[in-house]
Amino acid sequence: MPEHRHEDRVAQASQSPAAVTRLAASWRRSMVKHGLDPAGAPRVRQLSMRELVEKREALDGFINVARPQLDHLFQLVCPTGCSVLLTDATGIVLEQRMTEADAATFRGWGLWSGADWSEAAEGTNGIGTCLAEGRQVTIHRDEHFYARNTGLSCMDAPIWGPDGRLIAALDVSTARLDHTERWNALIAAQVAQSARQIEAAFFRASFPGARIVTAEVTGSEDAMLLIAVDKDDLAIGANRAARRAFGIEKEGQLRPRPASDLFGREDEVTGFEKAERAAVIRALARAEGNVSAAARALGVGRATLYRRMSRLGISQNPGRLSQV
Template sequence: MRRSWARCLNNHQLDPARPGRPVVLTRTELGGFREPMEEFIGIATAELRRLHGQVAGSDYVVMLTDANGIAVDYLGHASFEQQLKQAGLYLGSVWSEAQEGTNGVGTCIATGEPMTVHRGEHFRSLHTGLTCTVAPIFDPAGQMLGVLDVSNMSAPADRRSQMLALELVKRSARLMEDGYFLARSRRHWVIGLSASRELADVVIDGLLAVDAGGTILGANQTALRTGLTGDAGPLLGRSLYELFGLTMDALIGRQRTGTPQPLRCLATGTTWFATLRQPTGRPLRATPAERPRPHAVAPSGATTGPLGLDELAGGDPAMASHVQRIRRVLDKGIGIMILGETGTGKEAVAHAIHRGSARASRPFVGINCAAIPESLIESELFGYADGAFTGARRGGVRGKVQLADGGTLFLDEIGDMPLGAQTRLLRVLAEREILPLGHDRPIAVDLSVICATHQDLERLVAAGRFREDLYYRLNGLAVTLPPLRDRSDKADLIRTLAVPARIDGPALSALLACRWPGNIRQLQNVMRVAAALSEGGVIRLDDLPAEVTRPALSAAPPEPLPSGEAGVLLSVLRRHQWCVTRAAEELHISRSTLHRKINRFGLVSPARLE
């Protein structure tokens, strides 16, 4: 507590007597912080309710916050709602140490430890009537995910009265953490480690997520604290063989006996008893001949929860290449520009990039630059202070850029951003700070920027409609998503979106022959309706709309491609509407080399034919 108070005074320069209630975000503001937490909140809800049922009789409220200290879920007493909101014990309240001083949530985030902050231990005099008992929650990579908090406005004076509350909170936090770990690791092997052979099936002391080669991809906090590596550094990225002298194949073979297997830790000499959970939907052991193809999932589908980059790639080589390049630039301060036709899944890819980055537990804030009137876009992006202009909302508004602080800002349809907003955005990216309208001091921001457009930004730059310096600032890595008609895994995508229904032969042929001008978004809508109309769980030709079953009227079928290298070049050029820069990037060659190849093979763009 002394160290926390010192941070409040010296680092945060807070005044214990500062007046004013804790900040409570608006519903819109809160949405930007809840969105990255939705999967975890869904998993944690049952335990949150169970814990509330245990402590509500003693007038406790239960809060779940993100790693910023913002309450993203909350269970309290309806009869005391106004008092609880004034005390900051409410959905959307901000409990960071920098905002509210020493308090359960904020100090837990600062230290990573469970604790009780009891009455006068709070830094702000406003909070000295509160008692807050908290425990941290971590993700499979060991990053802080959030904090579980039980708080009371009238706890007994004796601090020891909170010992039971602390144990309950720690237990619930671990259950939430392990539930999230198992959900996030469902596509990997999961090893459960127990200190007792007899209790190995019911009492798990540590969880490890490993791939088929035995590389450790994730671990829960219990496993991280067991010292499996001795003093040899981090656990993640090591192999089972390094830790236990055992390969993954050998462990799978042993597990066929159905009994917990002893594993001796080479670094410590401790013996653990291991149980093994196989990846979801896979056999215990697949030979190379039996191993299934990657299951393709539609980029913008939401039927199975948030999708990762590998799932978005499906079985398409071009998408797989994009994913590989994206992974190389993640968390290196490089902007990513996602290009492609409308409906190809640009926003879904942006979400997946965020979830795959070190900022995954921070907010993902998106704004569609084409959907906001030009007169409002600057206030939406950069916010404004109280009284900044006539009609300004009382208390002001935090703009999207500030809401994305620490996380990811996604600028969809960036080509439609007005030039004035482009100038301010360029300044934000260069100086890493914003000055909302009516503020006299800039506010520092730390964010990653992903943008997307279906337009040719180079042409907009040439036409003077897009700032050239902003274009080069944003265009660190450009990836062009292929239209659905060009994806090699189109059949897999169609079948996946039909689940649980099946598709008969004539219907599948019609779906494959469709040009899909609306891409995956159009395919999703078609399959949703077809599945609802189908009888007996089989989608037939009669279940499909006329736009799919009739021959294309507006566009002739594409000319057959030449074979060999010329065919590959022409396919890529068509995919990028003959934009040589983007085609050269996908082919990993220079523009001059591509121009030489175009001339050598006699390839002619449609514009030159007109």
């Protein structure tokens, strides 16, 4: 699509205060709120090395937890000419993964460590719009605000911290012309899964020594509820999905409260406990009764799993459970 047609389309869609689509609303924010011109071609804002180091140091613990998942995601998407980026909550790229052969191309696009891809700086784009709206997005080619970015396809998912606040965006971008919207949808699903895995791993790392109670939520973008319970059976942490499900503090440090206040009285079996019990039984079944293997799959220690089994009323030998 010629650039002037893209510019006209963006400007026209941004005219109405009552934008009828999320994309049009983002274009309008870019033009009206941030004062950007879709025909403009400013250079991508780049932090100095010192500024970038400070940004990374502020999230050092989170980045260390995220790196294995970044590497795994990159191994999945790098054969298709994609880059993997991790940003902070302001849209600054903190980590990058790309092949040496593609590095010059992505650097030319500004997809590089230290670059500012907030919506305020770059208008509608995968990273910035994901962070602005706090949801998973795919911005495909001419859905970008700037005409100069219409060669990109960007698949992004937000990552929420253990305090319920947005902490990062996970991005996979490509400039390949053979990447269709259907292909991008497959990548987007993997990005969302990787983002949830990073979020869960950081949540666990944030509450060392606590018992992590989990439950899956079918059909929700927040697929996993996580509650941290200490040795005194006090709930001391909850991820964003759990906070929403239980109607507790939306953000910030969780006020410690008896876990039973969330899960119900001891003589009641709540939906949350049923889900946890089902997850433990599934893990044991997949591990063919090997408790150690099931514990590894659930991301807990063997002793912790035995305690959960006892609390949930799961026999230590429903069939043949190996203690190896």
